[in-house]
Amino acid sequence: MAAASLLVSALSKRFERTAALSELSVDAQRGEFVCIVGPTNAGKSTLLKTIAGIHRPDAGAIWINGRDVTRLPPKDRNVSLLFQNLALFPTMTGFENIAFPMRIARVRQAEVEAGVSEVARLLRIEHVLHRRPSTFSGGEQQRVAIGRAIVHRADVLMLDEPLTNLDANIRIALRIELKKLHRELGQTVVYVTHDQVEAMSLSARIAVLHEGRLQQFGTPDEVYNRPANRFVAQFMGSPPMNILEVELSTDQGAIQLAGDGFRIPLNRLPRGQGFSRLPREVAVGVRPEAVRVKTERSPETPFAGEVFWVERLGGKNILDVRLGRNLIKVVVKPSHAASRRGLAWFGFSPEPHHLLDRATGVFFQ
Amino acid sequence: MAGAAARATHSAGNHITERQDLMRERQLREAAIQEVGDEAVGPSCQRSGRYGAIARTIARRMPFEVALALPAQLTVLAVVLVPTLVVLWLSVTSWQPTQGIPWYKAEVVWLSNFVDLVQDADFVSAVLRTVFIVVLSAAVELFLAIGLALLFMEDWAWRRLAVSAIIIPMMIVPVDAANAFYMLFNDQGPLNYILSLLIGRTVQIDWLGDVHLALVPIILCEIWQWTPLMFLLMLTGLMNLPENQIRAAAVLGASPRRVFMRVILPLLMPVILLSLIVRSIEIFKLFDPVYIMTQGGPGNATETISMYMYHGAFMFFRMGYMAAAALMVLVVVITISAMLARPLMRH
Numbered sequence: 001m002a003a004a005s006l007l008v009s010a011l012s013k014r015f016e017r018t019a020a021l022s023e024l025s026v027d028a029q030r031g032e033f034v035c036i037v038g039p040t041n042a043g044k045s046t047l048l049k050t051i052a053g054i055h056r057p058d059a060g061a062i063w064i065n066g067r068d069v070t071r072l073p074p075k076d077r078n079v080s081l082l083f084q085n086l087a088l089f090p091t092m093t094g095f096e097n098i099a100f101p102m103r104i105a106r107v108r109q110a111e112v113e114a115g116v117s118e119v120a121r122l123l124r125i126e127h128v129l130h131r132r133p134s135t136f137s138g139g140e141q142q143r144v145a146i147g148r149a150i151v152h153r154a155d156v157l158m159l160d161e162p163l164t165n166l167d168a169n170i171r172i173a174l175r176i177e178l179k180k181l182h183r184e185l186g187q188t189v190v191y192v193t194h195d196q197v198e199a200m201s202l203s204a205r206i207a208v209l210h211e212g213r214l215q216q217f218g219t220p221d222e223v224y225n226r227p228a229n230r231f232v233a234q235f236m237g238s239p240p241m242n243i244l245e246v247e248l249s250t251d252q253g254a255i256q257l258a259g260d261g262f263r264i265p266l267n268r269l270p271r272g273q274g275f276s277r278l279p280r281e282v283a284v285g286v287r288p289e290a291v292r293v294k295t296e297r298s299p300e301t302p303f304a305g306e307v308f309w310v311e312r313l314g315g316k317n318i319l320d321v322r323l324g325r326n327l328i329k330v331v332v333k334p335s336h337a338a339s340r341r342g343l344a345w346f347g348f349s350p351e352p353h354h355l356l357d358r359a360t361g362v363f364f365q
Numbered sequence: 366m367a368g369a370a371a372r373a374t375h376s377a378g379n380h381i382t383e384r385q386d387l388m389r390e391r392q393l394r395e396a397a398i399q400e401v402g403d404e405a406v407g408p409s410c411q412r413s414g415r416y417g418a419i420a421r422t423i424a425r426r427m428p429f430e431v432a433l434a435l436p437a438q439l440t441v442l443a444v445v446l447v448p449t450l451v452v453l454w455l456s457v458t459s460w461q462p463t464q465g466i467p468w469y470k471a472e473v474v475w476l477s478n479f480v481d482l483v484q485d486a487d488f489v490s491a492v493l494r495t496v497f498i499v500v501l502s503a504a505v506e507l508f509l510a511i512g513l514a515l516l517f518m519e520d521w522a523w524r525r526l527a528v529s530a531i532i533i534p535m536m537i538v539p540v541d542a543a544n545a546f547y548m549l550f551n552d553q554g555p556l557n558y559i560l561s562l563l564i565g566r567t568v569q570i571d572w573l574g575d576v577h578l579a580l581v582p583i584i585l586c587e588i589w590q591w592t593p594l595m596f597l598l599m600l601t602g603l604m605n606l607p608e609n610q611i612r613a614a615a616v617l618g619a620s621p622r623r624v625f626m627r628v629i630l631p632l633l634m635p636v637i638l639l640s641l642i643v644r645s646i647e648i649f650k651l652f653d654p655v656y657i658m659t660q661g662g663p664g665n666a667t668e669t670i671s672m673y674m675y676h677g678a679f680m681f682f683r684m685g686y687m688a689a690a691a692l693m694v695l696v697v698v699i700t701i702s703a704m705l706a707r708p709l710m711r712h
Contacts, residue, residue, distance in 0.1 A: 052616045074615040081616040087609035091631035100627070101617040148617070 005030040005188035006156045011060035020046040022212045031186045035199035038209035044192040048158045052081040065155050080154035084161045086145040088133040094144050095129040101152035119147040139170045158190045196236050208232050230361035233285050239329040241285045248282050261324020262303040270352045270364035285354040288331040292347040293338045301345035310339050455688035463682050478689035491673040499648045502587045510595035514603050535593040542590050543657035550582040576666040586654045602636030638709040
């Protein structure tokens with residue numbers, strides 16, 4: 001923890017009757033890119049605004065570079081926050097918007113000009129510097145706002161859904177640019193998004209929030225492959241992970257998972273779990289990409305299911321399948337022969353760590 | 366009408382049915398108007414009644430929108446345009462009602478009224494004095510109002526009650542407010558008494574009788590009464606500012622003072638300019654406090670332009686001369702407003 005650039009511990013914040021943040025703890029190492037993801041109202045923006053000092057937390061502490069800033073006013077925290085709606089100053093030109101933090105810090109004019117032109121070059125916005133924000137396009141506004149946020153090298157750069165309001169094309173282009181920018185500047189970044197693809201592609205670690213609580217905090221690989229609970233499993237990944245209700249049983253020492261319309265062996269139990277200590281009523285998670293599909297019955301595809309909807313996305317097809325009483329989603333190649341309505345055959349081999357407690361929704365691991 | 370409809374059916378093109386529809390609609394409308402008109406004049410007049418015929422003619426000749434707007438337009442014409450034209454006429458005459466000549470037969474003196482006015486020391490000093498009062502009062506009101514409004518941006522206990530209390534002066538009849546200040550600033554009044562207590566020896570300042578001081582109570586009265594209006598305008602302006610831009614400035618390292626100077630004030634500028642225009646025009650017409658407290662005296666130390674014109678027109682009956690003065694003042698007011706409005710248009 002010595003190198004932690006940002007340390008948030010057990011942060012709680014209530015707004016009247018609703019708890020926006022409950023006992024939330026996250027951290028970011030120096031130069032790390034951390035994503036905060038979660039659905040609407042998960043408390044993502046509240047977390048950023050509390051770190052920035054706009055909201056006072058009810059409990060918990062915030063440390064930035066080893067300094068307790070919990071009670072400091074925003075201006076003394078040396079953080080930078082890019083607001084979701086950008087909040088450019090309409091009365092100032094692009095140049096003055098970007099220069100604002102330096103003007104506040106009373107930096108000399110020559111340095112201001114150097115700093116702004118460097119940022120403008122990085123973001124390729126030299127052409128808007130002398131214009132006012134009302135004349136900017138969406139992408140230009142976004143870049144100027146990013147420029148204003150990065151120009152003064154804050155200890156922690158926080159970005160609140162910076163790409164949400166943009167067209168898909170600009171969004172992907174700016175996403176790559178943000179990644180490059182981060183590599184060049186080496187700033188600690190906390191990035192809020194509700195788009196899990198953005199989070200997967202950008203960050204070193206992802207914190208998944210739901211209703212103000214931290215669900216899981218780990219690398220994209222961990223969060224995707226070893227989700228902590230049902231919420232994370234279904235939030236990360238598109239289409240989401242299928243969760244099938246199964247009964248756990250043994251057949252002559254072999255562990256069996258029996259669900260409606262299928263019965264499959266589990267090659268071993270989750271690590272550190274004994275059969276007798278596990279409940280019988282469990283569920284298993286299967287990623288839509290991990291389901292095998294064929295048009296005929298085979299040893300790998302022993303279960304019959306009905307494809308009742310095919311969603312063609314160009315690069316892949318998503319099949320909506322009825323397997324017994326279960327409705328699952330399956331991703332196949334666009335050319336796959338089962339991409340039509342009607343009967344098909346399915347198979348899957350669940351991972352031991354994808355077994356979860358049906359009652360609590362927590363994965364055994 | 367039936368003939369017209371028939372002709373319409375004969376005309377070629379796709380418009381036939383459309384036009385038929387229009388014709389039918391019009392017939393129906395006229396029938397409806399006819400019925401209403403007949404009812405209005407009673408059963409005895411039936412369909413051929415005189416008023417019914419007039420109503421029908423009007424309905425046929427006049428688009429509905431015009432009929433709606435006409436009464437208001439005629440009223441404006443009567444109370445604004447006609448007097449303005451009369452003033453324009455009078456300003457080139459030497460008309461005095463005491464001479465017994467009707468105003469439309471007054472002797473034309475062309476521009477000599479204007480030439481005299483520019484050389485009239487009383488008029489020029491009244492204009493300058495009024496401009497001085499406008500600038501001073503508007504500036505102080507603005508300054509106080511912004512300060513007060515900033516206090517009311519955050520929510521605190523009794524905030525709503527405090528707003529109500531602050532805007533009370535605005536609701537008091539100007540003449541009453543002026544009377545209150547008249548008594549307050551009387552040389553035997555409570556203000557001198559309080560000052561005496563504070564200083565510890567008897568103070569007897571003759572506020573309203575001193576040439577150099579008489580403007581003080583008048584300006585204070587104006588500021589006291591109309592700062593609340595400015596306050597309300599500023600508060601509304603502040604409350605409508607985009608919150609995130611102010612927060613953004615704070616997060617980017619700006620102290621509250623710098624947030625105000627660099628972000629809030631520029632964003633508030635349109636509201637500030639607008640309220641300055643409104644208040645300047647209002648203060649330029651300053652009359653009630655002057656009339657109640659000093660009548661323009663002592664000497665003409667507090668004679669505003671309204672007071673000057675009142676004296677000239679209703680005590681000396683120099684109507685032509687004062688019409689010219691009114692026109693010149695109009696030009697001054699429009700110039701000042703335009704100067705303030707120019708940056709407003711830019712925003």
